[in-house]
Amino acid sequence: MNYQGEIDSLRAELRLLYKLIPEPTKGFAALSKGVKDNGVLSVKEKEYIALAIAVAERCQPCVNLHVEALMKAGGSREELGDVLGMCLQMGGGPALMYAAHALACWDELAAKSA
Numbered sequence: 001m002n003y004q005g006e007i008d009s010l011r012a013e014l015r016l017l018y019k020l021i022p023e024p025t026k027g028f029a030a031l032s033k034g035v036k037d038n039g040v041l042s043v044k045e046k047e048y049i050a051l052a053i054a055v056a057e058r059c060q061p062c063v064n065l066h067v068e069a070l071m072k073a074g075g076s077r078e079e080l081g082d083v084l085g086m087c088l089q090m091g092g093g094p095a096l097m098y099a100a101h102a103l104a105c106w107d108e109l110a111a112k113s114a
Contacts, residue, residue: 001101001104001105001108002108003064003067003104003105003108003109004108004109004112006060006061006064007064007065007068010061010064010065042073043069043073044070044073044074044075047066047069047070047073047075048070048075048079048080048083050062050066050069051063051066051067051070051080051083051102052083052086052087052090054066054098054102055084055087055091055095055098055099055102056087056090056091056095058094058098060098060101063098063101063102063105064105067080067102067105067106067109068105068109070106071106071109071110071113077106077107077110080102080103080106081103084099084102084103087099
């Protein structure tokens with residue numbers, strides 16, 4: 001799979017959505033910024049939580065975006081593995097499938113940035 005291509009395509013689709021409905025999407029962006037910029041957890045910790053929810057909810061585009069965000073926030077492949085293990089424990093077989101996607105996305109993006 002080409003995860004970077006998937007991320008780029010999703011961003012293009014989102015830009016079109018933002019143009020169609022600017023006020024709701026601005027509201028969502030403000031919510032996201034408010035959550036990440038405040039509180040006692042680091043952005044990295046918050047991104048791990050978001051990734052775990054994305055795996056549990058089986059949202060592949062969310063998995064891709066949060067893996068990318070985790071890399072930018074300083075996450076490690078080993079930390080990712082711990083989080084994915086918790087996803088498996090909580091989500092069973094379906095979480096296993098999305099955890100595999102999350103790891104493959106990490107590995108592809110890491111190889112491109114190396």
